[in-house]
Amino acid sequence: MSASSALFCTLAFNLVFFVQELLLVIPKALTPGLHPTLFHNNHSWTGTNPLADLLQGTGALADLACGLLFALLLAKAVNRSTSSRLFLFWMTYQGFYLALPQFVIGAFVPANDVGMAMHYLDLSAVAKQTLALFAFLLMIAIGLWLSRQFVRLMGSDVETASGPARMGFVFRSATLPALVAVALLVPFREPRDLIEVVLLPLIVMICGMLWVQPGAWFANPSNRVERAKPSLAVPFICLVMVLALFQLVLRPGIRFY
Numbered sequence: 692m693s694a695s696s697a698l699f700c701t702l703a704f705n706l707v708f709f710v711q712e713l714l715l716v717i718p719k720a721l722t723p724g725l726h727p728t729l730f731h732n733n734h735s736w737t738g739t740n741p742l743a744d745l746l747q748g749t750g751a752l753a754d755l756a757c758g759l760l761f762a763l764l765l766a767k768a769v770n771r772s773t774s775s776r777l778f779l780f781w782m783t784y785q786g787f788y789l790a791l792p793q794f795v796i797g798a799f800v801p802a803n804d805v806g807m808a809m810h811y812l813d814l815s816a817v818a819k820q821t822l823a824l825f826a827f828l829l830m831i832a833i834g835l836w837l838s839r840q841f842v843r844l845m846g847s848d849v850e851t852a853s854g855p856a857r858m859g860f861v862f863r864s865a866t867l868p869a870l871v872a873v874a875l876l877v878p879f880r881e882p883r884d885l886i887e888v889v890l891l892p893l894i895v896m897i898c899g900m901l902w903v904q905p906g907a908w909f910a911n912p913s914n915r916v917e918r919a920k921p922s923l924a925v926p927f928i929c930l931v932m933v934l935a936l937f938q939l940v941l942r943p944g945i946r947f948y
Contacts, residue, residue, distance in 0.1 A: 692845075692918075696777060697868035698926035701875040703781035704892060705933050707757050707789050708732075714753035715804075718746045720947035728944045731937035732880045732887065735944075741811075748808030751793045758786025758833075765840055774921040776844045780837065780865075787833050788899040791826045798823035834902025841865055841903065842910040847918050854908040861907035869896040875930075879937055 797805030798819035
């Protein structure tokens with residue numbers, strides 16, 4: 692379970708991050724004067740347009756959309772396979788936690804993508820701080836909800852019978868795999884500076900698991916008698932394909948003009 696969870700976590704991060712960058716590039720490609728290029732771990736553009744700063748916020752909105760979409764699927768995933776439930780959980784997680792920290796950081800760091808959009812919108816300091824507080828509260832609420840979903844969908848009655856049992860189950864099956872995924876993500880994000888390669892995934896994992904882990908104590912026990920083992924082969928093969936796409940196709944850059 693732990694190994695599969697780490698692989699699905701890594702896969703979900705890569706997929707959501709790619710959607711984020713793609714949705715940062717497409718609006719720029721449709722904007723006169725901007726000529727964007729998509730990479731496996733970033734995007735860039737040449738040219739100028741007053742809307743460029745505003746369009747830096749579209750990536751975070753794409754992440755949020757992913758989180759909402761997969762949260763809806765996760766809530767109704769009780770009859771899906773173990774692998775499907777694990778994939779939906781991590782896609783929901785990555786969607787929300789790739790997005791929400793950007794609103795918190797953007798309120799205080801103007802060079803952040805969301806910070807640039809906030810600057811374009813000429814938001815006051817109070818408005819920025821209010822958005823940051825709301826995003827922070829959402830991180831807590833979503834983390835607690837995800838914890839309940841993980842226990843309900845992934846745990847067995849024995850593994851989740853008590854608070855300590857649930858805490859141990861979530862640590863082994865979600866928190867520890869999320870931390871392992873930070874290391875697994877390195878070859879997908881190279882070459883880039885250390886902050887983007889390691890620190891960004893670490894922030895994403897910590898910002899969510901900080902609430903998912905303790906939320907296990909308050910979750911209801913699962914009524915599932917047993918759980919089929921999730922696949923190792925499926926996420927591994929998908930990750931090999933994604934790595935090849937990132938390093939062989941996207942790393943040189945794809946121009947959208």
